[in-house]
Amino acid sequence: MRALLDHEARAMLGALNFGRLGCVDHGEPYVVPINYVFDDESIYSHSLPGRKIDAMRAHPRACLQVDKIENDLEWRSVIAYGNFEEIRGPGDRRSILGKLLARFPLLTPVESAMVRDAAAPDSIVFRIIVDRITGVEEE
Amino acid sequence: MRALLDHEARAMLGALNFGRLGCVDHGEPYVVPINYVFDDESIYSHSLPGRKIDAMRAHPRACLQVDKIENDLEWRSVIAYGNFEEIRGPGDRRSILGKLLARFPLLTPVESAMVRDAAAPDSIVFRIIVDRITGVEEE
Numbered sequence: 001m002r003a004l005l006d007h008e009a010r011a012m013l014g015a016l017n018f019g020r021l022g023c024v025d026h027g028e029p030y031v032v033p034i035n036y037v038f039d040d041e042s043i044y045s046h047s048l049p050g051r052k053i054d055a056m057r058a059h060p061r062a063c064l065q066v067d068k069i070e071n072d073l074e075w076r077s078v079i080a081y082g083n084f085e086e087i088r089g090p091g092d093r094r095s096i097l098g099k100l101l102a103r104f105p106l107l108t109p110v111e112s113a114m115v116r117d118a119a120a121p122d123s124i125v126f127r128i129i130v131d132r133i134t135g136v137e138e139e
Numbered sequence: 140m141r142a143l144l145d146h147e148a149r150a151m152l153g154a155l156n157f158g159r160l161g162c163v164d165h166g167e168p169y170v171v172p173i174n175y176v177f178d179d180e181s182i183y184s185h186s187l188p189g190r191k192i193d194a195m196r197a198h199p200r201a202c203l204q205v206d207k208i209e210n211d212l213e214w215r216s217v218i219a220y221g222n223f224e225e226i227r228g229p230g231d232r233r234s235i236l237g238k239l240l241a242r243f244p245l246l247t248p249v250e251s252a253m254v255r256d257a258a259a260p261d262s263i264v265f266r267i268i269v270d271r272i273t274g275v276e277e278e
Contacts, residue, residue, distance in 0.1 A: 020159050020204060022168035029161035029168055031204035033216055065159060065170035072243055077172055104211055 004135030009078045012066065012135065013038045017103055019066035021045070021128075023084075025055035035104050036064065042127040043080060044087075044096050053124050056084035062128050078135035082128040093125045143274030148217045151205065152177045152272065156242055158205035160184070160267075162223075164194035174243050175203065181266040182219060183226075183235050192263050195223035201267050217274035221267040232264045 004012070021034045032052055036045040043064050047053055056062055060083045067077040087093055143151070160173045171191055175184040182203050186192055195201055199222045206216040226232055 018208070020170055022161050022170040024163050024166065024168050027163065027198070028200050028220060029163050029170075029202045031159055031161040031168075031170055031202055031218060033204075033206050033208065033214070035211065059166075061167050063168045063170055065172075067172050069157070069172065072174065075172070079170060081167060 001136055001138045004076065004078065004137055006133065009080075009133045009135035010040060012068070012076060012078050013043075013064075013080055013133065014040065016066045016068075019064045021052060022063040022065060023052055023055045024059045024061065025051060026058075030055055034064075035100065037099050037103055038080075038130075042129050043082070044100065044125075044127045046097060046100060046123055046125045048122060049124060053126070056126070057086075060084040064128060074139050076135065076137040078133065080128070080130045081132040082130040085127050085129055087125040087127060093123075096125050096127075097123070140275055140277045143215065143217065143276055145272065148219075148272045148274035149179060151207070151215060151217050151274065152182075152203075152219055153179065155205045155207075158203045160191060161202040161204060162191055162194045163198045163200065164190060165197075169194055173203075174239065176238050176242055177219075177269075181268050182221070183239065183264070183266045185236060185239060185262055185264045187261060188263060192265070195265070196225075199223040203267060213278050215274065215276040217272065219267070219269045220271040221269040224266055224268055226264040226266060232262075235264050235266075236262070 018035055020031050022029060022031050034045050036043045062084050063079050063081045065079045067075060069075040087096055157174055159170050161170050173184050175182045201223050202218050202220045204218045206214060208214040226235055
């Protein structure tokens with residue numbers, strides 16, 4: 001098992017678009033699968049209101065874990081850590097939802113409507129401002 | 140999106156053997172892929188010493204998230220929550236490592252040696268005593 005170099009870990013985070021978001025809800029870890037885009041500084045995603053948003057509003061420290069598992073002996077896993085921030089400006093919301101839609105054409109009709117009307121109050125657009133990335137691989 | 144019934148969530152947790160362990164390290168969420176077995180009460184796994192073991196010794200609350208993702212619109216995700224407990228008795232260690240080995244024939248030679256010599260101090264055998272399971276699906 002070896003630690004990935006910083007550029008290897010970043011490249012993997014940028015190449016993938018699906019991972020598990022970890023956050024802390026009243027001291028309890030909470031992990032959920034999310035789609036995301038990474039621009040080398042922040043991880044962008046969106047969500048309906050719910051437990052993960054409530055948790056990160058109260059405790060902004062979060063992480064995103066991604067992996068490529070070939071089998072038990074050949075795998076890579078990367079974790080990016082950072083602080084949660086909501087994107088509230090309508091222009092920024094529209095721009096980020098547009099990037100997410102370009103990456104995830106299977107967004108539901110509700111989500112596609114959110115891109116057209118980024119002011120829709122139900123959609124939470126957020127980013128994790130990444131300040132640390134670590135990765136390991138076994139091969 | 141609908142909530143899974145308790146027996147559906149338990150069945151999925153029992154059928155799978157790979158998931159993401161979430162724990163809390165000094166207030167920061169930490170997520171790592173693990174192999175496990177679930178006996179309907181506890182999630183069993185093992186690990187070399189390291190960050191996740193240190194984190195759970197200090198803050199025993201943990202979760203395991205598993206999912207089956209067909210695509211962005213068809214997926215299931217289950218989370219089991221519970222408290223970390225180390226298994227220290229040599230007999231219990233041997234029994235649990237044996238079950239893990241039966242399930243994961245790709246264990247490394249080092250790990251197979253641990254099954255034969257469960258007293259080896261390097262291997263940490265642990266369980267998460269599950270007290271809550273939730274699941275959702277979109278289909």
